[in-house]
Amino acid sequence: MLDPNQLRKDLPTVVERLALRGLEFDTERFNRLEARRKAVQVETETLQARRNAVSKLIGQLKSKGEDASKELAESQAIPARLRELESELAGVQAELNDWLMTLPNLPHASVPAGKSSDDNVEVRRWIPPGVEVDGQGNPRPFPFETRDHVTLGEPLGLDFETARKLSGARFMMLRGPMARMHRALAQFMLDLQTGEHGYTECYTPYIVNGSTLFGTGQLPKFKDDMFWVTKGGQDQDPERDEQGNVVASEDLYLISTSEITLAGSVRDTIVPLQSLPLRLTAHTPCFRSEAGSGGRDVRGMIRQHQFDKVEMVQIVHPDTSYDTLEQMVGHAEAVLQKLRVPYRVVLLCSGDMGFGSAKTYDLEVWLPAQNTWREISSVSNCEAFQARRMQARYRPEKGKPEYLHTLNGSGLAVGRALVAVLENYQHADGSVGVPEVLRPYMGGAETL
The missing domain is CATH 1.10.287.40 (Serine-tRNA synthetase, tRNA binding domain)
Structure with a gap:
């Protein structure tokens, strides 16, 4: 939520910065x-x-x-x-x-002005050693017919037909090698973030109440993108707390990202100064209705109703949040560098950022079959936007409690990482190489 005091003291600046996001205040x-x-x-x-x-x-x-x-x-x-x-x-x-509650965050002064993804700014790109590039700096095509991840994955256990029968469109079922590589990617990412980057692994609820979603900014704006959960029928016994008191009913929702639960864990909390920064990570399934996707990416695993992510969240002192943002981008990059897949870092313009973000970097991975870069991670600094909604504060050495800054990022989206590995490690015969960092999780297998 925007700071009411800033609105009262410096309304012209608020109006100007919201206009950069295409919103007329x-x-x-x-x-x-x-x-x-x-x-x-x-x-x-x-x-x-x-x-x-x-x-x-x-x-x-x-x-x-x-x-x-x-x-x-x-x-x-x-x-x-x-x-x-x-x-x-x-x-x-x-x-x-x-x-x-319906107004987005103000873009940071360093965010480029723009209306759409066409106005985003590439910051850098990373190509694995030994991979040749063309005149545009993109990896050269394979010297054989390039297959997409669906064609590569189906013989190895990627099953859309059974998932469609069980649940409908935009779901997948994985078997055998595909299921194992999917699990291997998640385990590798968790081990990297906890072992090398200092995050605390968490297991969080997959179902949350509306108050939690208001706090992190999914409600009210993105209600149509959430899956709602209905608890039993009208004759169901009321839910009670440990003392036997009836708990007031509240709408429940499946999480669209564990950012919701990780950041929401400090709701209505005053965090001791000495506890900062809090670095939290979790591997969870995520559920999105894709109401605003406009029918894009119907084929394959890119845009699913259910997918897995390893999320990174940091809760920090306001003075350190922009240094933390750069650090978290590096934590996401480390995953892709160890997987040895090409990627680039893009700074989003004011018109392409998420609702709660003040500044966002996207990591885009190279997909040979599409001959383009596709987003695989988004890392954002929300400043005090979420904290103000959640009443999440810290206690400074002197004075009253102040609002924390919250940051979140994918480290990474597991399904999209699987797509990137399938397409970038494919061989002419349709087999797929196993990245070296995943082999310990795959029983030593070098090829699928």
């Missing part, structure tokens, strides 16, 4: 709400002061034996008006907060 609406809020607060403070003055005056009159009936009548009327003002203020603040 309704200044008239904000000024109207702000004027009403100020008027209510001024009247409230005036009445509170008057209540104190009248109370003192009543005491003085009574001590002198004088009539205080007029003052008593006034003092009895004040609380009712204060309750009305309190209710009115709550209504104004609720309208403002509900509106702010």
